[in-house]
Amino acid sequence: MYDLIVLAIFLALGYFFGRYYETRHYKSIIRRETEYRHIAAIASRIPPDGQTAATTTLVSGNVVISVDYFKRFLASLRSLIGGKVVSYESLLDRARREAILRMKQRANELGANKVFNIKLETASISKNARGNIGSVEVLAYGTAFVPVDTPA
Amino acid sequence: MIVSNMEIIPGKRIKEHLGLVQGSTVRTKHVGRDIMASFKNMFGGELRGYTELLHESREEAINRMKQQAEAIGANAVLNVRFSTSSVTQGAAELFAYGTAVVME
Numbered sequence A: 001m002y003d004l005i006v007l008a009i010f011l012a013l014g015y016f017f018g019r020y021y022e023t024r025h026y027k028s029i030i031r032r033e034t035e036y037r038h039i040a041a042i043a044s045r046i047p048p049d050g051q052t053a054a055t056t057t058l059v060s061g062n063v064v065i066s067v068d069y070f071k072r073f074l075a076s077l078r079s080l081i082g083g084k085v086v087s088y089e090s091l092l093d094r095a096r097r098e099a100i101l102r103m104k105q106r107a108n109e110l111g112a113n114k115v116f117n118i119k120l121e122t123a124s125i126s127k128n129a130r131g132n133i134g135s136v137e138v139l140a141y142g143t144a145f146v147p148v149d150t151p152a
Numbered sequence B: 001m002i003v004s005n006m007e008i009i010p011g012k013r014i015k016e017h018l019g020l021v022q023g024s025t026v027r028t029k030h031v032g033r034d035i036m037a038s039f040k041n042m043f044g045g046e047l048r049g050y051t052e053l054l055h056e057s058r059e060e061a062i063n064r065m066k067q068q069a070e071a072i073g074a075n076a077v078l079n080v081r082f083s084t085s086s087v088t089q090g091a092a093e094l095f096a097y098g099t100a101v102v103m104e
Helices: A002-035 A069-081 A086-110 B031-043 B048-071
Strands: A055-066 A114-124 A135-146 B014-028 B076-088 B091-103
Touching (some): A002 B031, A069 A086
16 A cells, blocks of 8 residues: 555656656757757768868767656556657657757857767666666767858 | 867878777766666656766776877877767776877
8 A cells, every 4th residue: 555655656756857857958958959059060971072170179968867757657558568658759859959959069169160970879877677768878979160260 | 189080180181090099988876876866767857977977987088098099199089989888787888989090
């Protein structure tokens, strides 16, 4: 009986805090994506001809983000019947966008306007006892181009 | 020392290839961070302790790679890649590798 009550409390806490953090995070992501729109993140390996830069620097951004108890519970239910696990989709979406934003932020600090050859790497950091994804790390890295003659 | 994950640097010519250089570090988190992380696992959200830890570790791996490149007389490392692998429960290896070159 007590176990059920504890579970219900954990689920409720997970649901409310998780939703609060996620909404806040998405707001912040959308705000910063508009802010850093002037930095082009380009996935091509080699820059187009005529692209000269004074300095090239490796920039990276990483984030470790965790899913809440409620969503983990939902995902474990979902694994019984199979199909799309929406609760982890938003987790990975947030993590990737956040990592790219942090990379852009570092590029912005250097005065770069382009980041080439972007690679994304995902690693699951801590696996809990049942083998579910507890938290994921996403690393985004690329080469920032600081233009030679910045327009005055 | 130029570190880049591209194969070329526009406007600069590669004079000599010196081969692969690498740097790695194995890190584990301390108990305090672990406890904080398990709380966060309940509520969801970013695990700042881990983010910082992994960021610092990657810097360390890059530094070791740079040292190796310097030791063999390179002035740039190109085509840098990162890789992460978990060695045991709670410990992660962060690995950076690239090609050491001499640029003009």
